[in-house]
Amino acid sequence: MHAIEPMSIELFVFNEDIGPLYHELIELQQRLCNPASFDCLSRWINYYTVALTSIFKKFSLVDHTVSASCDIYFQTPTQQFFLAVDKPAQ
Numbered sequence: 001m002h003a004i005e006p007m008s009i010e011l012f013v014f015n016e017d018i019g020p021l022y023h024e025l026i027e028l029q030q031r032l033c034n035p036a037s038f039d040c041l042s043r044w045i046n047y048y049t050v051a052l053t054s055i056f057k058k059f060s061l062v063d064h065t066v067s068a069s070c071d072i073y074f075q076t077p078t079q080q081f082f083l084a085v086d087k088p089a090q
Helices: 019-031 043-062
Strands: 070-075 080-084
Touching: 019 080, 043 070, 043 080
Parallel strands: none
Antiparallel strands: 070 080
């Protein structure tokens, strides 16, 4: 185990060929937002849920080992949230 740096995202997939998603992942990393920059915590969570759902859906189309469903763990200095995201509608 290792500590995750503040304002970072860690994404785990078995297939390391992230070429089809490279630019989208870079954009997400560049647009990381502090929860305090949103008017409520649910908007901050939704901001990432929308982006990550899109990434997993696209990756599942090019790699059969990746599910369009995903689990997301959010952590602030004082709270933590776990969200299971079902496969999005086609």
